[in-house]
Amino acid sequence: MYMKEFGDWFRDNIPIGKPNVALGKEILFGSGKHYFWYIDPYFRVLIDSNQGGSIGDIRPYAGRFAAHSGPDSPMREIASYPYIIQSQLRSGAQHHSADDGARTTLFVLNGEEKLDLCYCSTKVAAVERSDEVTKVRLTPASLSFKNGLQVDIETIYEFYPNGIIMIRRKLVRTSDQAAKIGIQEYFKGCYGFTEYSEDLHGIILEVEGDDRKELVYDYNSEWIQVPNGTKASASIPPIQTYISLEPAEGTALSAEAAEGHLFNPYYSLKLHYELSENRKEAVTCLTIRKN
Numbered sequence: 001m002y003m004k005e006f007g008d009w010f011r012d013n014i015p016i017g018k019p020n021v022a023l024g025k026e027i028l029f030g031s032g033k034h035y036f037w038y039i040d041p042y043f044r045v046l047i048d049s050n051q052g053g054s055i056g057d058i059r060p061y062a063g064r065f066a067a068h069s070g071p072d073s074p075m076r077e078i079a080s081y082p083y084i085i086q087s088q089l090r091s092g093a094q095h096h097s098a099d100d101g102a103r104t105t106l107f108v109l110n111g112e113e114k115l116d117l118c119y120c121s122t123k124v125a126a127v128e129r130s131d132e133v134t135k136v137r138l139t140p141a142s143l144s145f146k147n148g149l150q151v152d153i154e155t156i157y158e159f160y161p162n163g164i165i166m167i168r169r170k171l172v173r174t175s176d177q178a179a180k181i182g183i184q185e186y187f188k189g190c191y192g193f194t195e196y197s198e199d200l201h202g203i204i205l206e207v208e209g210d211d212r213k214e215l216v217y218d219y220n221s222e223w224i225q226v227p228n229g230t231k232a233s234a235s236i237p238p239i240q241t242y243i244s245l246e247p248a249e250g251t252a253l254s255a256e257a258a259e260g261h262l263f264n265p266y267y268s269l270k271l272h273y274e275l276s277e278n279r280k281e282a283v284t285c286l287t288i289r290k291n
Helices: 003-013
Strands: 020-025 034-039 044-048 054-059 103-110 113-116 124-129 134-138 141-144 150-160 164-174 181-189 204-208 212-216 223-227 231-236 241-247 254-261 264-275 281-290
Touching: 020 124, 034 124, 034 134, 103 150, 164 181, 164 264, 181 241, 181 281, 204 223, 204 254, 212 223, 231 254, 231 264, 241 264, 264 281
Parallel strands: none
Antiparallel strands: 020 034, 034 044, 044 054, 054 103, 103 113, 103 181, 124 134, 134 150, 141 150, 150 164, 164 281, 181 264, 204 212, 204 231, 223 254, 231 241, 241 281, 254 264
């Protein structure tokens, strides 16, 4: 089948706006890695189950960026649609919380020790689709702390056809029923067209909770935080995109946003929660919309 034939079939059989999904299973090298793609008019998202179910790529179609190329376009020869996360091909888990690479993850804390879910290999356990939502459930990630505490955390993504992703983090097992587990829902992003991010000056970071604070990106490594957080967000004017993390119910312990510096050209958004036997699940709403 030629691409034109596939295009004709696609137009005739797939309604405009219908989400498309793909579950890829790597077989060439026998690694067994699972990758899940979700595409609709609001975004294209890649879930990398091999790195704890983190998001390794997002294209914010909701921004409706005009990505045409040519001598009369500011884009010239680059017609790629801009990303807000793009680390899948360039960097791995060791970079997203350091100096290179944009990615989401979940940090899990016990006392002074912090573990990164990206270092846990998982699989796609199930995919459920309906007209209202696409659900992706991953196998639980197992983490072991130096003090002997062991926990298993299950992640479920729910994609809705309006630019919303619900991220569910569930404590499914703990070796100490009295333990309180801190978690940080973490989004590290930028924007760009090639493997290097564009100029981030003017991005507006904001947190809301008991107070409201704002930070205009200026490469100064500054950060803002409020207790009882209800939102952490980033507004990116050049690509007409707005991103926010919000607790689906109640408030988070805190909301935080931070800018990077010249050699770490990214911003980060965080919501802090606590899991225990009394509260086994934290749900975060990730929203991407036109600014």
